Amino acid sequence: MNTTDFDRFFLNDSETGIQSFNHIVLEAQHLLSNFYKSNTNAFNGSAPKEIEKEIQKLSLTSKDGDNPITVLEDVLKKIVNNSIHVSHQTSMGHLHCPPLIPAIAAELIIGALNQSMDSWDQSSTATYLEERLIKWVSEKLTLPPMSDGTFTSGGTQSNYMGLLLARDWFCDKRWNWNVKIQGLPTEFHKLRILCSESAHFTVKKSAFQLGLGEQAVVTVPTDSNKKINTAKLTEEIERLKTGGLIPMCVVATAGTTDFGSIDPIPEIAEIAENHGLWLHVDAAYGGALMLSQKHFHKLAGIEQADSITIDFHKQFYQPISCGAFFVKNKESFRYLAHHADYLNPENDEEDGLVHLVSKSVQTTRRFDALKLFMSLRIVGEKNFANMIDYTLHLASQAAGVMEHNEDIEVCNRNPEINAIVFRYRGGIIEKLNELNMFIYKKILQTGTALIAKTKVKGQVFLKFTLLNPRTTIVDIEDVLHSISQFAAEYENRGITQ
Structure with missing residues (x-):
């Protein structure tokens, strides 16, 4: 086998290597652009067991090498489409930030140079x-x-x-x-x-x-x-x-x-x-x-x-x-x-x-x-500062909105950074843990948002971590409205049972 047969697999000074690099990177760019363009929820993926089945069916290797387009189609359908959309405005569960575009570009350079x-x-x-x-x-x-x-x-x-x-x-x-x-x-x-x-x-x-x-x-x-x-x-x-x-x-x-x-x-x-x-x-x-x-x-x-x-x-x-x-x-x-x-x-x-x-x-x-x-x-430093300051202001706004909702109990009414811990209490005091776990699961399953759950003194609470400077108070009010609807669904479920 001639060593030039391997040129298409590496970024190098050959025309073959450069063309191969441009081709697969451009296709990956289109794949991601289309994903972000078409995704309107924080999560549109399947249920956990279904995702596991899809990954189990995925071919891990090939004998002579598959066409990059075929592989990227698998990546889109089985992996990307089942991923959390961390840049979405309602992805507010964890200390998991939306990545900056310059940093994403830097990742490509880092990977290519491999220093x-x-x-x-x-x-x-x-x-x-x-x-x-x-x-x-x-x-x-x-x-x-x-x-x-x-x-x-x-x-x-x-x-x-x-x-x-x-x-x-x-x-x-x-x-x-x-x-x-x-x-x-x-x-x-x-x-x-x-x-x-x-x-x-x-x-x-x-x-x-x-x-x-x-x-x-x-x-x-x-x-x-x-x-x-x-x-x-x-x-x-x-x-x-x-x-x-x-x-x-x-x-x-x-x-x-x-x-x-x-x-x-x-x-x-x-x-x-x-x-x-x-x-x-x-x-x-x-x-x-x-x-x-x-x-x-x-x-x-x-x-x-x-x-x-x-x-x-x-x-x-x-x-x-x-x-x-x-x-x-x-x-x-x-x-x-x-x-x-x-x-x-x-x-x-x-x-x-x-x-x-x-x-x-x-x-x-x-x-x-x-x-x-x-x-x-x-x-730029100024924009960094503005983004950080905005998210802290947003957290204060959100805590204020929640404080005026008699069905919501807020643990930290004056958030120091941009995390808010709360729970829905409604009228079912004796089953608050079960109620809030139900809300957490419904939020994720429906793709409404991504929020987190935690425990305070042994009790289940929910959490917003507002890192995204593109999130607005309207986004938060929409999520709170969905939480109220899921709480009503939980109560009605108990009545019908």
Whole structure:
């Protein structure tokens, strides 16, 4: 077989490769354009079992290669048409944003170049662009000059890195113990991490992955606004010390998943400093407020954190996945740096080569910084700020509308960011959980919208997460009207039965 037979499968300098690339990309572009043009609901797909059957029938491979058009038709019918329309105005369930067009275009470039961010000789210019964007975000967060960071896959990885560095820093400081070389010290089972009861589940997940166990995480009660109670935090630290346990880290949350609540970071920072603890701020959700003119003050104190989580695939409107992790002092990355002769030898640094793997728990890593760069340039900071501020204003509007509806109970009447937790109560007080689960399922099944469900004190509640700046108060009123109709359907069903 002649090697030119493979030209049509790769983007290369041959006419065959370029024609093949243009053909399949153009067809995929038409497919997606038609999908978005014809979809008027947040979800038009089949029921879960039907989707599963369709995927089971789908051919996964072919002997000699199928025609791209045939494959794309399968993708449209079986996959795209059964997908959630995340850019729809009524897709308001999760922290799942509509992606920006410049970022979608960047994804194509990223895929074609296929650079890996671990070593300079796999990424070249990408290394320097990522470093510049890390510095730009650090300045936006008003972090000190010694700060640094790295792009990550998102909040889970970033929170893990924060607690990893906290553990190793604390062991080094308290016992002069090098965890990287020596493993965990004998008293590791006494180490404790403090966070609010509303903190992200990845705090506990990271703790057990780091060998500390979930028992190492001590949750502190929140106040009526779902923010950590700092008086209780201080009490808990003192209680742990008195009991012979060893607090090592406090995690503050800047935007809880359900309520969007932001812990009082300045107070927590003072408590952490007084007790010699590492402070990690999980701003995966709320970090985008750094671009807001009206709400940046809500992140006050974040510059005092030892480490910070930011997600760009939330309110920076980047395609999944795209996040970042920051440290106040770049020397903290020494706790995870490792040199390999074939990848990032130490002498390369003497020659001025930058290998980003030295500050990441990932080796192979995508050039996600390009998405953020193209978005910032094409959309502009002012438009970013306006979009973020609009969604916060919309959340306040929506909460006001819901508050005036006697059939709806709103948990957070003054949403801090753009999440609203509520439930329909109507006249069936004894079956509220069942009623709200019925509403949730009907909303999804009918494609009316995409909303989320959660639990508050063991009770089922519904949630709007209003990330989309194209959503209007009329859209929300329409969804609320549908909720009322489904509630009536539930009540009537009970009567007819």
